[in-house]
Every structure is written in structure tokens, then in C-alpha cells.
Amino acid sequence: MNDRTLSVPGIVYGGDYNPEQWPEEVWAEDVRLMREAGVNMVSVGIFSWALLEPSEGVFDFSRTDRILGLLHENGIAVDLATPTAAPPAWFFRAHPEALPADRDGRTLSYGSRQTFCPSSPAYRTAALKITAALAERYASHPAVTMWHVHNEYGCHNAACYCDTSAESFRRWLRARYGDDLAALNHAWGTAFWSQWYYAWDEILPPRATGAVPNPTHQLDWRRFCSDELLSLYTAERDVLREAAPAIPATTNFMVMHNFDALDYWRWAPELDVVANDHYLMSADPESQIDVALSGDVMRSLAGGPWLLMEHSTGAVNWQPVNRAKTPGELRRNALAHVAHGADGICYFQWRAAKAGAEQWHSAMLPHAGTDSRIWQDVVRLGADLRALAEVRGSGGTAELAVVWDWDARWALEFPSQPSGELRFQDLVRAWYEPLWRAGVAVDFVRPDADLSAYKAVLVPSLYLVDDAGAANLTGFAEAGGTLAVGFHSGMADENSHVRLGGYPGAFREALGVRTDELFPLLPGERVALSGGGTGSLWSERVRPAGAEVVTSYTDGPLAGVPAVTRHAYGAGSAWYLATLPDAETLAGLLGRIREEAGVAAGRAAPKGVEVVVRRGADADYVFVIDHAGAGAEVSVAAGSVELLSGKPVDGVVVVAPGEIAVVRERRASA
Structure with missing residues (x-):
């Protein structure tokens, strides 16, 4: 850990504060109500570039000076943002080449946010210039407690397919493959479909084509896009760190539902404070499980407590139907995040906007004002968080880990897999849910993580794994741990090349099974399992090679073939689930697996x-x-x-x- 820690005492409470949206006479009321609610930190300036730099090289900090002074006078700390997520119109008029292009080659226009190419030299120069100006002016300001770099990297421009991005992608590839084009051709398997490259300049981003693009090309592209945005973060952070070495820096991750653009295992070590944005999906009938899963991933990324930078008091504005939270849900959500490791609870935003794209997004101070249930809940939550001040800094208690890997997630969901129905996060949640219901503490780990603290390691989905990661996981079982692996795992190496000799590839020996053919199931199709229950999504022709059969298919073309196996491996055991059992059956299997490992259920509590x-x-x-x-x-x-x-x-x-x-x-x- 670094020595740049957040100095706000107790549990952080606040949200995005955008006073530029309101007349200055409103500001005094804002800080009075913040004090009433118990707010102790707000993020300022996230989308204020156009006001801070009204024309190129001309800065106006007068408004920010007054805002920071007012907040400091009222004992409210500031998480001061670099406004680089939303360049102003004058920038794009001067540098139209900085606009992003989509897969079809269309140049997108400015007029919203994050409408820039991450590889644009002009954007990088302008972003670092405004960052340096902010750092110079506010590095010693007593209100500034943390730097908020950018906002939600990759939310809208995770990938740009323009020629500038193509050049940057080629530079990234040359570094990855040691400037050895033959090594790239081997890694990408370009002998297939006459894709062999004879010059680096022939390589393009995976733009729209008439057929399925090369999977390793796509995989390296996803890695590049994540790294390219990370380089923007570290560039801004380094400018801030040089000006104010003791002030921590953060940016807000998005570990929630289906955002998968960035490899946060690579990002997390670069942040002084690891932070997240989390929003509920209205269509999820048990969104509290996603709150818990997201929180556990964040605690694992941070290696301890983390900061919830954004969530909502009520409805959001960007789903097909944006539902309000039910009575008490605001409080339950917030304190569930704290339970799963958050040392700070912040919202988007402080005061609900009356204009703009997010005018129907809820806020701490809603359109209805203080005569509202949301405001009453916000004030009550502030009192709760003050009462929980001593919880800050406490950690987790997990003896069980779940493997989570962005490379494997990306590769699984590329086209031309045996089944297009497989979704990484859905598979992880299916395994996580019964653990949540049983009150079992869970950490998330990389395939190559130190596993010595755990009794059981679960691998719901790990299509792609390199040799070191596979050896680490199987070595855990061999040394006495309990390993459980889900179907279609270990199938490909780090280049997304299929591992030959039978499935499940890298885990075949440890699992004591061999599969020669896959039988993925159609949407809605189920197969019966011995002992009751059914399987969905997947089946395969498994042949035991030392493993004992726990459950078999009892109907369909694989009737009598093993569906779940257990293999004594070294001093431990390795289980294989060659289908996705129904929720009750899966809960029973995972209960048996963790009990074998000595991982007990949590304290007895009623359902829900x-x-x-x-x-x-x-x-x-x-x-x-x-x-x-x-x-x-x-x-x-x-x-x-x-x-x-x-x-x-x-x-x-x-x-x-x-x-x-x-x-x-x-x-x-x-």
C-alpha cells in the first residue's frame, strides 16, 4: 500500500456536486443542507472543462475558487476532479481529428460526453494541460483531500477505430510481441483464412467485416483498449502527483452488471484509493445480490476497503424503465455496500438537475426538495454512517475464493463459440448466488493469485487461461485445497488457441476427466440429472479418467454420461460441473463442495x-x-x-x- 490515504475521518459520505448548474445564491443552501445530511466530502468539477477553460489556454478558476472556499468554511472536504471526460466544443472545432470512429468507420460528433479518441495526441495534450493548471492552482488548497481523475473511463468510448487508434494499436502490438511480426502471426493464427501479415502497417483495428473476425485479434484489441485508457489515467495522475505528492488520486470503476471494457486487475494497483460506481438494473428482481457481488469484487481489487463513488438514491435515467427504489431500499443498498467493504458512500449527484441529459436521474436532494422521502432517507443514512465510523478500515473474512478474469470474459463472449448463450458474469452470479444465500464470505481472485489463504477455490467460467494460471489453480488442489471448475473452462491458452488432446484442456489431468465432444443446449432446453434436478446451457461427453461420477445425465443423447465429477488429486480434490444445474441443485453441490473444504455457512438467518x-x-x-x-x-x-x-x-x-x-x-x- 502507498502512503497516500484519504484523510476524511470516519465513513465518507457525499456525492458529485455540480454547483455550476445553479445560480450562486443556491450554493449557501446546498452547504447548509449538506451539513444537515452529514455530508463530509463532495466531488467537484467532473464535467466543468468548458467553464474552466472557455477558450484554448484561457483559464477561469474564479467559480471553483469560491466553491472550494465555501465548502472548506463549512467543513466539507473536496474530491477535486480533472474535467477531462467532457472536452468542450472549442476543442473539437480546433481538433476534429480527435473525434472517435465506430466499427463501421463513422466519425462520431461531440455534443455529449467522452466523445474523444483515447489515442488522440491532441486530446492527451489538452487533457494534461488542464490537469496541470488545476494542480498548480489547488495542490495546496486546504479543501482538496483527493484527486478525482476523469470519470468512468471507457463508459462511452472504450474503443475507437480511427486511423490514429490503428497506429497506436500497432505500436502496442510491436511492444507486446517484441517487434517480431512472426510471433504475432503465430499468436493470432493468421495462417487461417489467409490473414498472414507481412508488414505492421497492414494491421488494422477489428473494424466491421463481412464475416467473423479473428478471435485473437479481437482479444489483443480489448487488451489494447484497456491499456490505452489506463495510460491516460496514469498520465493525468502523474501530473497531479508531481504537484501534490501526498494527495491520493482515484478514478471511478464500473464493476456492475455488464460493463466489461477494462481489465481492472491491471488498473487497481495504479489507484491510491480504489473506487466504484454501481447502479441497480430495474429488471433484476434481486438486485441486492449484484450489490454484494460487485462489492466483493471491489474489495478484492482493492485488497481491502474501497470507496463507492456513485450510486443512486432512487431511479436512474438510462434504462428502458427507470424504477424508483422501494421504501428502505436506499438505506439497505448503501449499508450493504459498507458491509462488503466500502469505507465511503457517495451518490450521483447532490442536487437533481433540472436540465440536461440526466435531468431524470435521482439525487440526494431531489426535484421535490426536502419535503420528500428521499431527503428523509438521505439524512437518516448520514446519521447511520456517523454511527459506523469505527467500521472504517476493517476487512473481510473469506476462506473461499471465486476466480474472475477479464481476458477469459472477453474471449468467452466473442462470436463463433460453441454457444452464443454463455455470458461470463451470468455464470459467475449463478455460482455466487447460493454462496450469498448461505452467508458465505467470498473473495475474487486472478488465476495466478496467491491462494494460500483459502480452503476452496471456485472457477465458474475460465475459458481462457495461460499455463501459469492453470498450474496455480491445479497446484492449489494438489497441495490440499478443494477446487471446483465449471464447463468450458481451460479450453484455450492466452492467445485463445484451443488446447489439444481433449477437453477441458488445461484442467483435464487435475479433474480426472476427458471430453471429446461438446453438446451445448438450445435456449430453454434442459437435461435431467440423476438424483433430481436439471441442467441447462451446456452438456458434453465426459469420460472419467480417474474421477468418480457424482451426477449423470438421465435423458437426451448423453444419457448415462457423467455431468458432475469429483477427483482426488494430490492432497486435495477437484470437481467438474459439465452443465449448469438448476439453482437448487447447484446450491446443493456447492454446499457439498465447500463443506468438504471446511468452509462453513454463515450465521443462520431467515430467507432473504x-x-x-x-x-x-x-x-x-x-x-x-x-x-x-x-x-x-x-x-x-x-x-x-x-x-x-x-x-x-x-x-x-x-x-x-x-x-x-x-x-x-x-x-x-x-
């Missing part, structure tokens, strides 16, 4: 009640969150204290319907 533990230096913090709305009683240690109420708890904490309790349990060893 989430129990999460954060571990402090001398106490555990037990979060009990009733998502089901029926109330709950959960056992806790005698002599505990419920922090939100300040009341002692002796043996059982009672949670009212739809409510939350956070109990401090002193550990016997403390």
Missing part, C-alpha cells in the same frame, strides 16, 4: 436476510440486512453493541422488517 461480517483489529462487525421485509432474529455474541442504535445486545439481535442492524462483537482473543 443477508448477514455479512467485517473484521476489525479487535472486533467483528456483523451486518444484518433484511431484504425480504419480514424481520429477523440473528444470534450474536453476548455483550455486543448494536451501533446504529447504540444499544447493548446480549445473544440475539432483532431486526425489524426491511431494516438493518450492525453489531460490534468483541473477539475473545482481543
